Amino acid sequence: MKMLFYFLFALGGVFVAEVLADSCAVPSQAVPVYRAFHNAIGDHFYTINNTEYAAINTANGYFGEGAHFRVFSTQVSSTVQLFRLWNGGDADHFYTIDTTTASTASATGYVQENTDPMFVYSSQVCGSVPLLRYYNLDKTDHFYTISPTEVDNMPGYEFERVEGYALPLTDSSSSSGGTASGASPPAKTNAAIPLSFEYLYSLLSLALAVAYL
Numbered sequence: 483m484k485m486l487f488y489f490l491f492a493l494g495g496v497f498v499a500e501v502l503a504d505s506c507a508v509p510s511q512a513v514p515v516y517r518a519f520h521n522a523i524g525d526h527f528y529t530i531n532n533t534e535y536a537a538i539n540t541a542n543g544y545f546g547e548g549a550h551f552r553v554f555s556t557q558v559s560s561t562v563q564l565f566r567l568w569n570g571g572d573a574d575h576f577y578t579i580d581t582t583t584a585s586t587a588s589a590t591g592y593v594q595e596n597t598d599p600m601f602v603y604s605s606q607v608c609g610s611v612p613l614l615r616y617y618n619l620d621k622t623d624h625f626y627t628i629s630p631t632e633v634d635n636m637p638g639y640e641f642e643r644v645e646g647y648a649l650p651l652t653d654s655s656s657s658s659g660g661t662a663s664g665a666s667p668p669a670k671t672n673a674a675i676p677l678s679f680e681y682l683y684s685l686l687s688l689a690l691a692v693a694y695l
Contacts, residue, residue, distance in 0.1 A: 506608035507558035512649045514549035515600065517626075521545065523573035524621030528566070530555055531598045551613065551628045552649040554601040560608070561601040564646055567592035572622040577615075579604065579646045602646035610647035617642050 516535040518527045520543050527544060529535050530553065539546045554561055565584045567576045569592045576592055578584050579602060588594060603610045616625040616639040625639055628648055633639045 505559040507554065507561075509552075509609065509649060509652070511554060511558065512552035513555050514552050514651065515648070516549050517547045518544035519547055520573075524618070524623045525573050525575055526623055526625050527575050528577060528600075528626060529598060530600055534598070549651060551611075552651060555599065557599075557601045560603050560605070562604045562646065563596075564600040564602050564613075566595045566600070568595050569593075569622075574622045574624060576624050577626060577645060602648050604646060606647045608649075610649055612644045613646050613648045615642045615645040616640060 513530045515528050515530055516532070518529075518535065518538055519525070520527070522543055525544075527538060529538075535546065538544045553564065557563070562579045564577050564579050565581075567578075567584060567587050568574070569576065569587075569590075571591050576587055577600075578587070584592075584594065602613060606612065611628045614627055614630060616627070616633055616636075617623070618625065618636075618638040618640075620638050623639075625633065625636070626645060627633070628650060633641075
């Protein structure tokens with residue numbers, strides 16, 4: 483009976499690992515997020531819409547900075563929506579995965595602009611990397627990046643939190659801006675899953691089962 487119990491325990495660990503591995507969306511489904519900056523009002527803007535990106539660069543005073551990371555345009559397994567909000571009084575675009583924070587912001591002058599929804603992973607899985615949120619109080623500007631060193635030359639920006647997990651660009655040369663200098667290397671993709679916690683758990687379970695044979 484004890485041997486059967488540990489065998490089933492080990493089998494369960496393998497099953498969990500396989501399910502999690504299969505839950506990853508195909509990376510090619512992800513789309514680039516383009517970033518623009520308006521120096522006069524001190525606002526960073528992010529969009530997955532090429533037409534919107536081109537328009538805001540030519541008519542609204544923003545300067546295009548290219549694509550810096552990838553998200554999903556539709557919800558896939560393990561992802562949540564990255565809400566986009568705009569505060570005209572503070573001239574600030576704000577992005578968050580927290581529905582409570584989005585509601586609170588809406589009550590303080592922000593308006594949701596979810597014409598082109600973006601979805602990010604809610605935890606660091608499937609080769610994703612942390613999407614870091616910074617804030618500059620003097621400029622009332624929120625800034626998002628997957629590079630922890632990009633703000634080194636941006637005085638006044640303070641780290642606030644990880645706002646979900648995005649995918650790095652597969653080819654930085656495909657965008658006009660690319661990733662920032664010093665950007666973190668792309669995280670390993672699904673090929674690294676056998677080294678994840680779930681796989682280590684399954685291996686430990688198997689070892690325990692063998693030990694009690």
